[in-house]
Amino acid sequence: MFEQIAFYFFSVATIVLFLITAFSKNVLYAMSALAAGMVMISGFFFLLDADFLGAVQLVVYVGAVMALYAFGMMFFDATKDVKEKNASTTLVVLLGGSVALLLTLIFIAPILGANIEASYPPLEGATNPQSVGLILFTKYLIPFEVAALMLLVAMIAGIILAGKKMDISLTDIEEDIAISEEEEMILDEKDGEK
Amino acid sequence: MNEKQKYIMLDLGGTPLTPWCRFKRVVKRTFRIELFIGLWVTIREMFKTLFMGKSHTTKYPFEKMPIPPRYRAIHDMLRLLESGHYRCIGCGLCEKICISNCIAMETRYDENQRKEVSEYTINFGRCIFCGYCAEVCPELAIVHGARYETASEQRASFSLFEDMLTPIDRLKEQEEFAGYGAPTPWADKNIKKTPLAY
Amino acid sequence: MDPLMIGIIIKIVLVLAIVSALAGFGTYLERKVLAYMQRRIGPAHVGPLGLLQIVADGIKLLTKEDIIPQNANRIIFMIAPAVTAATAFIALSAVPLFPTFTIPTSFPLIGGAIVPSTIADINIGILFMLGVMGSGLYGPLLAGMAQANKWGILGSARTAVQFLSYEVITGLSLLAPIMLVGSLSLLDFNNAQTGGVGSWILWQQPVAFILFLIAGFAETNRTPFDLLEHEAEIVSGYATEYSGMRWGMFFIGEYANMITISIMASLIFVGGYAPLGFIPGWIAIILKISFFFFLMLWVRASWPHVRPDQLMWFCWKVLMPIAVINVMITGIVVMI
Structure with missing residues (x-):
């Protein structure tokens, strides 16, 4: 009984919260609803006895949405409504159409997949993290490694982009003297000629 | 007494310039356990406070610190110890010298042709506790007492002559004013060597 | 109804009541310990030894006016303190507290209920606690953003950077002991350290222990790292506009989090509730939790704050590499 109650509670809460995320014009409401919705989704994992995935959902999305908040804080006044500007109607039609298509596919998928049998059924007696680890390092090894590599590339790129002039104190940088070394050399040569 | 001051020079080692020097400083500071000295x-x-009673707390409404004689709190009117009559002779010097004009007094001659104070009030809304009245008084009649707790339901509780006058039944407890600017009785204990010998 | 279900509900009520009382008692302890360390006495007049100060504070907080600023985002402003307090208690639901016992059938209504030792008996307790404590950080974050106050915004910006950084350190520092024990369950950690003081994971993983303590201080917003509400810089940070019980809820949450971190440290690193020589297990764990709680107060009395830039520098350039190296060395040792 408790499972049913919990399931309906979590589904209603998730749907309502994500609707708020999509339709609210206030950044703070949208992001808070997104974060709460992510937490609610982890409830489904716990209901399905996938404790490990539930906890991972919590850990990962809490951090991820908090990074979104950081951006929100920089770009918007969180207490005011955002005015939307829909520049092109074709874009709206295109996006709406693709979302509709995607939804149709999602609803068809269980019907199509009804007669598929799991080729890697969960092992008997293995605990949650162990079965996740097994499937990750056997069936999904290549996607896992590719994802790891991509994250590494993204991390290095992020460090390079953000790390420019990191060894100089911000107070020492004056905007008008922010010239590249090449220009500096040219200027030095000109000075030398004089 | 003019012995040479002993300065202890701290060797801070200068500001590290290269990242490697900075790293060495961090390592040094980490392993010289300076942080744990703070904890100690x-x-x-x-433990000193708990078991050796070295607490610095004064439980104020229950314990009070002694007030030095220089302290200028609410005024007291003193009596003559022999007759019990108030000392004020109604000369009006305090009223004259008061720089914030807060003393108001009226005098008249009594049946013995002696000056008698009929009205004497100090407006404590104006008084700046400068102490001139106590300094100028030729009879040591008006002095600054030690009543520094001046919270009251109404201002008049402090400002009337009768309220400032020593109660006749507590005449024996009346303390003589040590004089304007008198040092604290325990002043000798507080004397320390000046930290900088010029 | 199912006797276990009734037992779980009883257990929830028990934990809520005991931990919130302990959180109140924590404020008293903090004031007393700080006072003694600064050669003062601390609260001494309300009740014996000032113990009823907690009650006085509670009455004050409950009866104070609950002010919501005019431009604030009302709903979020009202929810934010509840997030902090609620998640602090939810994190405790995965912790084994007291042994399992059955209420005798002679009791009316609840007789025969089985009260379990853990509310939510999941075998990934550590990860769950980390996740829920992490989501507790939304309290300060939302509070700061909803109150239309610049100090609040600064406080929530600091929440975001500080917690995003130190979550990484907590996770990485716990990874090494998890690899040694091979389980995410707090019960397994306890069972792995039953052989007396010598079998504590602390001796095998001293680096991880220190890293976990440092990150724990940062996550519970304790002194060397309490930049979110640093009075000298940003008035009161995220709590600037709060008053009354909403403000009090932040503090119940903070003290409950301190208790949670103390429980985690004592279960994972110093042997949990295994009996210690002649000391029975339940006294041993209470002693350990009290020590870690006291350590937080002790450090607050002794050490100064760090600057925000020093905080980030310390996290990413010092702690993070040490944590990664520690995990790698542990991995190599485990493999051999």
């Missing part, structure tokens, strides 16, 4: 000091003080 606080726990030592805790």
Whole structure:
């Protein structure tokens, strides 16, 4: 009984919260609803006895949405409504159409997949993290490694982009003297000629 | 007494310039356990306070610190110890010298042709507690007492002559004013060597 | 109804009541310990030894006016303190507290209920606690953003950077002991350290222990790292506009989090509730939790704050590499 109650509670809460995320014009409401919705989704994992995935959902999305908040804080006044500007109607039609298509596919998928049998059924007696680890390092090894590599590339790129002039104190940088070394050399040569 | 001051020079080692020097400084500071000295000091003080009674707390409404004679609180009117009559002779000097004009007094001659104070009030809304009245008084009649707790339901509780006058039944407890600018009786204990010998 | 279900509900009520009382008692302890360390006495007049100060504070907080600023985002402003307090208690639901026992059938209504030792008996307790404590950080974050106050915004910006950084350190520092024990369950950690003081994971993983303590201080917003509400810089940070019980809820949450971190440290690193020589297990764990709680107060009395830039520098350039190296060395040792 408790499972049913919990399931309906979590589904209603998730749907309502994500609707708020999509339709609210206030950044703070949208992001808070997104974060709460992510937490609610982890409830489904716990209901399905996938404790490990539930906890991972919590850990990962809490951090991820908090990074979104950081951006929100920089770009918007969180207490005011955002005015939307829909520049092109074709874009709206295109996006709406693709979302509709995607939804149709999602609803068809269980019907199509009804007669598929799991080729890697969960092992008997293995605990949650162990079965996740097994499937990750056997069936999904290549996607896992590719994802790891991509994250590494993204991390290095992020460090390079953000790390420019990191060894100089911000107070020492004056905007008008922010010239590249090449220009500096040219200027030095000109000075030398004089 | 003019012995040479002993300065202890701290060797801070200068500001590190290269990242490697900075790293070495971090390592040095980490392993010289400077942080734990701080922890030791606080726990030592805790045990001193707990078991050796070295607390600095004065439980104020129950315990009070002694007030030095220089302290200028609410005024007191003193009595003559022999007759019990108030000392004020109604000369009006305090009223004249008061720079914030807060003393108001009226005098008249009594049946013995002696000056008698009929009205004497100090407006404590104006008084700046400068102490001129106590300094100028030729009879040591108006002095600054030690009543520094001046919270009251109404201002008049302090400002009437009768309220400032020593109660006749407590005449024996009346303390003589040590004089304007008198040092604290325990002043000798507080004398320390000046930290900088010029 | 199912006797276990009734037992779980009883257990929830028990934990809520005991931990919130302990959180109140924590404020008293903090004031007393700080006072002694600064050669003062601390609260001494309300009740014996000032113990009833907690009650006085509670009455004050409950009866104070609950002010919501005019431009604030009302709903979020009202929810934010509840997030902090609620998640602090939810994190405790995965912790084994007291042994399992059955209420005798002679009791009316609840007789025969089985009260379990853990509310939510999941075998990934550590990860769950980390996740829920992490989501507790939304309290300060939302509070700061909803109150239309610049100090609040600064406080929530600091929440975001500080917690995003130190979550990484907590996770990485716990990874090494998890690899040694091979389980995410707090019960397994306890069972792995039953052989007396010598079998504590602390001796095998001293680096991880220190890293976990440092990150724990940062996550519970304790002194060397309490930049979110640093009075000298940003008035009161995220709590600037709060008053009354909403403000009090932040503090119940903070003290409950301190208790949770103390429980985690004592279960994972110093042997949990295994009996210690002649000391029975339940006294041993209470002693350990009290020590870690006291350590937080002790450090607050002794050490100064760090600057925000020093905080980030310390996290990413010092702690993070040490944590990664520690995990790698542990991995190599485990493999051999």
